[in-house]
Amino acid sequence: MGVLWESALRTISQILTAGVAITAFALLLYAFAFNLRESVARAFILILACVVLVYTGESIASASDQPMVIETMLRLKWVGLIFFPATYLHFSDSLLTLTGRPSRGRRKLAVWLTYSFSILSVALIPLNILVGPYFENGSPAPYLSHTKYTILFAVYYVGIMIVAGSLLLRAFQRTVTKTSRRRMIYLLTGATVAAVGTYPYLLFGSNLFTQNTTLFWIMVSMSSAAVGVFLVIMAYAVAFFGVTWPDRLVKSRLFKWLLRGPFTASIALAITTVIRRLGLLWGESYNAFVPIFMVATVLGMEYLITLIAPFWERLLFYGRDREDIAQIQSLEDHLLTRSDLNQFLEIVTATICDLLQVKGSFIAMMNGAGLELLTTTGDDIAFREIETSDDLLNLSMKKGSHMQGDFFYWNGHLLIPLVYDDPQNGKHFLGLCGFPWEEDRQMEEEYLRSINLLAYRVAIALRDWRMQQQVFLSLESLQPQVALIQQLRATSSYNKTSVLLDEVDLPEEDFVSWVKDALSHYWGGPKLTESPLLNLNIVQSALKESDGNPVNALRSILKTAIEAIKPEGERRFTADWILYNILDLKFLEGRKVREVASRLALSEADLYRKQKIAIEAVSKTIIGMELAAREEDQ
Numbered sequence: 001m002g003v004l005w006e007s008a009l010r011t012i013s014q015i016l017t018a019g020v021a022i023t024a025f026a027l028l029l030y031a032f033a034f035n036l037r038e039s040v041a042r043a044f045i046l047i048l049a050c051v052v053l054v055y056t057g058e059s060i061a062s063a064s065d066q067p068m069v070i071e072t073m074l075r076l077k078w079v080g081l082i083f084f085p086a087t088y089l090h091f092s093d094s095l096l097t098l099t100g101r102p103s104r105g106r107r108k109l110a111v112w113l114t115y116s117f118s119i120l121s122v123a124l125i126p127l128n129i130l131v132g133p134y135f136e137n138g139s140p141a142p143y144l145s146h147t148k149y150t151i152l153f154a155v156y157y158v159g160i161m162i163v164a165g166s167l168l169l170r171a172f173q174r175t176v177t178k179t180s181r182r183r184m185i186y187l188l189t190g191a192t193v194a195a196v197g198t199y200p201y202l203l204f205g206s207n208l209f210t211q212n213t214t215l216f217w218i219m220v221s222m223s224s225a226a227v228g229v230f231l232v233i234m235a236y237a238v239a240f241f242g243v244t245w246p247d248r249l250v251k252s253r254l255f256k257w258l259l260r261g262p263f264t265a266s267i268a269l270a271i272t273t274v275i276r277r278l279g280l281l282w283g284e285s286y287n288a289f290v291p292i293f294m295v296a297t298v299l300g301m302e303y304l305i306t307l308i309a310p311f312w313e314r315l316l317f318y319g320r321d322r323e324d325i326a327q328i329q330s331l332e333d334h335l336l337t338r339s340d341l342n343q344f345l346e347i348v349t350a351t352i353c354d355l356l357q358v359k360g361s362f363i364a365m366m367n368g369a370g371l372e373l374l375t376t377t378g379d380d381i382a383f384r385e386i387e388t389s390d391d392l393l394n395l396s397m398k399k400g401s402h403m404q405g406d407f408f409y410w411n412g413h414l415l416i417p418l419v420y421d422d423p424q425n426g427k428h429f430l431g432l433c434g435f436p437w438e439e440d441r442q443m444e445e446e447y448l449r450s451i452n453l454l455a456y457r458v459a460i461a462l463r464d465w466r467m468q469q470q471v472f473l474s475l476e477s478l479q480p481q482v483a484l485i486q487q488l489r490a491t492s493s494y495n496k497t498s499v500l501l502d503e504v505d506l507p508e509e510d511f512v513s514w515v516k517d518a519l520s521h522y523w524g525g526p527k528l529t530e531s532p533l534l535n536l537n538i539v540q541s542a543l544k545e546s547d548g549n550p551v552n553a554l555r556s557i558l559k560t561a562i563e564a565i566k567p568e569g570e571r572r573f574t575a576d577w578i579l580y581n582i583l584d585l586k587f588l589e590g591r592k593v594r595e596v597a598s599r600l601a602l603s604e605a606d607l608y609r610k611q612k613i614a615i616e617a618v619s620k621t622i623i624g625m626e627l628a629a630r631e632e633d634q
Helices: 002-031 039-063 067-098 106-124 148-174 178-203 207-211 213-238 247-281 289-333 338-356 380-386 390-399 445-492 496-500 509-520 537-541 550-564 575-588 593-599 604-633
Strands: 131-135 143-146 360-367 370-378 408-410 413-422 426-436
Touching: 002 039, 002 213, 002 247, 039 067, 039 213, 067 106, 067 131, 067 143, 067 148, 067 178, 106 148, 148 178, 178 213, 213 247, 247 289, 338 360, 338 370, 338 426, 338 445, 370 426, 390 408, 413 445, 426 445, 509 550, 509 575, 509 604, 537 550, 537 604, 550 575, 550 604, 575 593, 575 604, 593 604
Parallel strands: none
Antiparallel strands: 131 143, 360 370, 360 426, 408 413, 413 426
């Protein structure tokens, strides 16, 4: 009975050890999604790497029956153990620096000395100096025999961990908010449990565990379970450092990864191990049930996670913001994209052609000061002049001031103004729907009602599209300010002086989109008048030359940046002038894409590719101007 009990404990220990190795490796992969500019995140990655080495080595060694494999894995485990103190000291120093107490040189020196000592100690492993030769018949499990230096390393391990713990305690005392203090407690507890949980592996071969193998397996099982849990808690706390994502998003992403990654893998491994051990009772270590249960477990877990994900997200992470987030998610689910709009309009134009047996149909939308063809069916050549005819535009605006259904003829086409009658704000002319039609041809009443119904629904779709675009513009203008607040919140959670900084860098990738938006409304529009670029120092400095008008100042900065990429000499339409010509014709002169492409002998697809390069060049120029202005101010 005692042997059976010890075998069960050993199996449980092996499962838990493998589970910790899987969890640590999964967290290590996930940690690379953290803000790696933060020293805390980088130090935590090193801690996870040590945990992976320790628990992977122990897991493989305990499951293998090949002496060479076991010895290799045990030595690999010792590599992780040796680097553990250095990584913890590095982590605690980084955390204390984050709270506003940077090292004056002594802590950094101590970190580098511990890393140097660790490298030297690893070099001693193959020489059987730090640890002795492999002891195959060791109790309670095979191990590397101890030397006098092993005991000294165990003392060193405890000493460095105590120093690292004192630094973590100082960091905790310097935190300023309830949230940051709570997360610091997670880090303190997690670091303590992980450090203590790996310490039993230093005591393999001691008389205490040799005589009490059951106690050893109980201790190892408990320490493995605790290390796995608190590694997750530490990863949760570290995931918030230096990121501007809201807390709910950090929690949700980490929780999804844990469920789909290490949790699912650990459950599958545990069930597979149990099935394999049961097979041993019948004299067959590997049987057909092993892969069947493994696949079924993985698929079942993924299905359950997908099924319950929306519920646990709302329950665990949204809190009092559930209604607001539900509205945003509802907007995303019911979003009318440009593809959705085009698909609906294509259905409408095709229905008109089938219903009236005409050769083609079109729908055009008011865009700025002109009409823009959204979709055509049939012979689209006959519809090309619709976008360029000023007479049609004036006639459409006049007819559009009346009710929906006022058909009129123009150039061999029957046109229907798309009008939405808003009870509060009156009528809005949104565009035109039309098709070829003889002026003296009568339309049956049934067809007339159907066409009016289709036109009314198109008007609703265009109205909704416009309202949605206005929402996007508002969100776009709000995004930089929200990003700034989120960044200040993230950087100030552990260091209150961060909120007083005059300059906070915004995400660089957004800068190109801001420049593109400002250029697209160069001659007027919300993307220029509400652009985040208005806050640049160079724009503020240009206010005097622009009579105090910030929009004109930004316009002058954009023009200066475009002129900066202009080649020397007289203007030509050659390859070296292509970027400047695109910017000048498209944005400064305001010509249409088709016209610019024709003038520069480019396809529209090639034009868009080169336009992207040109805008990036303008963005780099403006960034250079801004940095130069800041240096001059300093």
